[in-house]
Amino acid sequence: MLESLQMRDLYRKFYPEEKDCFTYWSARFQCKAKNKGWRLDYNIVSKELEGMAVDVIRMKDQEGSDHCPLIAEFEETLLR
Secondary structure (H helix, E strand, O other): OOOOOEEHHHHHOOOOOOOOOOOOOOOHHHHHHOOOOOOOOEEEEEEEHHHOEEEEEEEOOOOOOEEOOEEEOHHHHHHO
């Protein structure tokens, strides 16, 4: 569906083969410690912005939430 909308999943652009790249772990049953989770959070961008993306950082070790922050990094020229 994203292809038909010409939208892109940035994480998959940079890490197409990565397994178990979860962004959510249930607080029950020690799911984060066992790395049993779901990929619920995304950086979805237009085709134009995809070309300006440099990386996506998945902050899986960040504490304080059951969700993992995703940070999309873009070329500096995008900020001008």
